[in-house]
Amino acid sequence: MIGSANPVAGIKVLHKALNVLETIRGSAAGLGLADVSRRIGLPKPTVYRILSTLEARGYLDRREDGRYRLARRLTQEPDQASVEEVLRCVARPVMQALADSCKETVNLGVLDGSEVTVIETIESPHAVRMSSKVGNRRYLHSTALGKVILADLDESEVLRFVRRKSLPRLTPKTIADVDQLLEELRKVRQQGHAMDNQEHEPDGRCLGAGIRGVGGRVVGALSISGPAHRMTRPYVRSLLPHLLEACEAISAELRRRW
Incomplete structure (x- = not known):
């Protein structure tokens, strides 16, 4: 049911995703999975799920070398x-x-x-x-x-x-x-x-x-x-x-x- 989800858990996940975005935004060259995991102190599997979701939704671009950058739609004039x-x-x-x-x-x-x-x-x-x-x-x-x-x-x-x-x-x-x-x-x-x-x-x-x-x-x-x-x-x-x-x-x- 729509009202059965745990709002606190949802907010925690949102905070983690925003931390990932802000961390990547601070690197002009982009960051890989290990870099993001180390900088925000989250396990690699957790970070990987967040990165994959943000990429699938169009908020991150993944380079050929495995590094992630903010998607162009977030940085373009x-x-x-x-x-x-x-x-x-x-x-x-x-x-x-x-x-x-x-x-x-x-x-x-x-x-x-x-x-x-x-x-x-x-x-x-x-x-x-x-x-x-x-x-x-x-x-x-x-x-x-x-x-x-x-x-x-x-x-x-x-x-x-x-x-x-x-x-x-x-x-x-x-x-x-x-x-x-x-x-x-x-x-x-x-x-x-x-x-x-x-x-x-x-x-x-x-x-x-x-x-x-x-x-x-x-x-x-x-x-x-x-x-x-x-x-x-x-x-x-x-x-x-x-x-x-x-x-x-x-x-x-x-x-x-x-």
Whole structure:
């Protein structure tokens, strides 16, 4: 029955959850399970349940390295949040059509500090696929989404990102040299698209292109990703026109609305 729950126990759980949120809010880099447990003095299983619930409800984002950060909706300025909501709304049906056509995972990403964050995703129906979810944060230099975003920036801005995050080598093919990255970005600008050739994950490839708003600046990026054994060079070439068409459709609708 509704009135049978123990209100005192409920308040205690709420206090614990708020302590977790406040602790994570105080760390710009995010905190892992062990860090949160140690700082607030609660057992790991308890903290894990709270973290999982807050993530599922959209209050926390879990990074690839296992650290948690406040979800973007808690930290965004209202104008920024509304812009991204429009972008997601416009992009979603186009992404669905693209995913239905290519049968691979389609991601929509935006610049978030020194990383790219996935704000919408449609996963491949294949059992073996590149998995993704909204809120995933990824490096700029190792992903097709990130390269597209970096390529729209001035070289001085790119160097600032590099100094802030460095260029960690995630796989043997990751670009970890500044000059090599700058050359890669020149190619992206010239070609109008970017490729992650097993640079972020050793068994995955990803093709990305930019979405442009008013003034022609990149406001987001769209990508198609899949296992390397399916994302062969001929198949990637066949996907490119469809990806570019999708990006242009989203860009045109954004310009119309804005």
